[in-house]
Amino acid sequence: MASIRPRTTKAGTPYYQVLYRHNGTQSSDSFDDPKEATKYKKLLEQIGPDAAQELMFGAEALPEEIPALTVTEWCTEYIDHLTGVEEATKNKYRSYLRRDIDPILGFLPLSVVNEKAISKWVQAQEGSSKTIANKHGFLSGAFNGAVRANHIEVNPCDGRRLPARHKEDEPVFLTPTEFVRVRDVVVEQWRPLTVFLVSTGMRFSEATAFQVGDLNVEEKTGRIVRAWKYTGEAKRKLGPPKSRKSVRTINLSDQAIEACGDLKGRAPDEFVFTNRLGRPVTAQLFHNKAWRPMIAELSDRLGKKPRPHDLRHSCASWMIAAGVPLPVIQQHLGHESITTTINIYGHLDRRAAQAASAALTAALEGL
Template sequence: MSSIRVRTRADKSTYTQVCFRHNGTQTSESFDDHEAGLRWQTLLDKVGPEAALTVLRAQVGVKAEDIPTLEEWLLTYISSRTKADLGTLDRYRAMVRNDFEADLLALPLTALTDTRVGEWVQAQKARGSAGKTIANKHGFLSGALKVAARKKLILANPCEETQLPRSNQRRAVFLRPPEFQAILVEMPERWHAITLFLVSSGARFSEASALTVADIDHWAQTCSITKAWKDTRAKGKARWQIGYPKTEKSTRTINLAPQIFEYLDLARDPSEFLFLNTRGRNVAVGSYYHNVWKPAVARAGAKLHGKQPRVHDLRHTCASWLIAARVPLPVIQEHLGHESITTTIHTYGHLDRSAHLGAAAAISNALAGTTGQLGPIGGPSMTPQDAFAGIGDGNPRFEYAGLDTATALAQWLTDEAGVPVELEGVATGNLGRWSGVALAWQDGPTVDAMRELAAQVIGPSAACGSAADIVFYRLRTPLRLVR
């Protein structure tokens, strides 16, 4: 602990001396202003000599009253956020009250170090806060300190090097078209319009439910998204009103699938909400989820293959369908209204498997010369729709989907044709430079009939050899149907 004493100079003036140990040596700092000395002693005992001396050096030529505490600066920063709605500002102030310890808030900005920020993150983790929650709080703090550094109140942002805990946030659910259809048919027909719009537009629910009839251009087949419902809560109570979308780039015009217009009632007052509930008012997300979405998902049951999608997963599903159709990521970014392409890549980039399929093809070519007859192959638990989603026409010499794809087709054909269809590997020499797989069955459908069944999930594109040898070029593994 430090000590303090008042000393007298030769000219009879007094000064305050704060004595303390630093690096094993007794030392002191002197202050002409006794109150300043007391304040610095308090800081010294709280944060230690290293941080306290850093503050003292940063204050040279600066009056103590000109350096705000962390609490003062955070509240100033919140008040300066002119683009944020009232609900967001209220949540920020609650964060300052509830998530920052009193001794941390009392620190002058110049005393806040990266070590102290790291200790605060660890304390949040110890309280049981989720990784995503901690990241949000840290992002708020970092944003405030970034502005402080820009205004020269601190030398650098102490949050820049913080290592945040990993986030175990809920993973996005991507529905295949048949899975989405399974949910849709379980809904009352009056809810089909908004549900189809959500999955085809990728709009956030707050955006879709704020649309008016005037936002739809039937002739151009476009939709202008310029507003969204915002939570402008006051005193902790939700209060919803129309505001701007989430970010500047969320204000956008998108093209709609022609089929959507069959479900939209546009012969109304242009100022009316596009989607209405049973009372003729705007659709609230809570009501839609509990009364429409959740019951439909439950009734769809096994058809969803264990998936438990949220309403927001319709937005993710839209993105996955666009990626499967080879729509470029920058276009998807604009369609979804992401502020940055980084968000699009981080959220959906893993769905684009084209480059990874090339890597698998390279390994396949290497294995082809060593494995010979592959023999019986066990199949994965995937549907053919899963296996073939996003696979386009192309030369099989340059494209590859893997044995999982062919196995899924064999399983599906077994169910549809009513006869056991077995999958076997074919030696490299049978199909030239690349390996292939064969489907075989004893009795039942002809090759042509089986080809028609297969076309239901892989498309009609095919090249026919003999009656007993059909290669589907839409597969990235050349596939022979052998009877």
């Protein structure tokens, strides 16, 4: 860490000494302007003494009248010119930039951001490992764009190891027996949606956007073509599901169809699940009215604290236990890549590993 010490010359003129360690020894540089001293201190802490000295004092430093393109300036331009991305996603990226990137990296010229700066930034991030990975993914994409635009030669985010998942980030898998206990404790109004979530494996945003016309009772199928999207301004709108492969038709269990209730006389564009006023269900409402009371009553006896999204994980685990192949589960859940399915649920599918063990046993038998 660097520090600033106000000093005065023998003539009484104030100046500012920036103290820091470089190659194991105490070093310092002085500035007449406190703003320059503060800028230098931040550079020392973000990119290290060598890069900071080159930027502040080196011959290649750009003159004041030709400012270098900063991280914030480039990320803003990058977001504004993204194509094939919904406005809600752009708003999310702007939020990352405003809250997480600009305060730490924003003032730095793109050309001086190095692995140390990215490491410092990652270490400063709060939230779940998934959230940090999402923010890092956006920043890495922005730097890749800077490489393509010839602003920088390499992406400093490449190869960065991110924080491992915390226990609270791990999926919680309920057994069918455990789910029955959950179902029976959930407020009666919200039991059908709870059953529908676990028996279809739909994302909450998909299930609450499911309409009467999406259900084919005779064929026992459901068509998933829309989901709720947050605009980044605390508002929701209907849009396509998460990815291209999330648009899908799935076969429905008898329990899922029963959970939809009696739909006779209802318009095809009506939502299957609504609140008491007939309006779409929000995640906050479901959490407050259904999930949180259930957890408060049951979590100690259950020994687990599942989240609503864990109903989707539990659905997948039941299919794996029944011998359903992972590619079929991928299609059912709407994962864009089989890699996602394997990364989340592969450890539950022991069939291939058991076959490998059996093959080794047979090969070594009699030796």
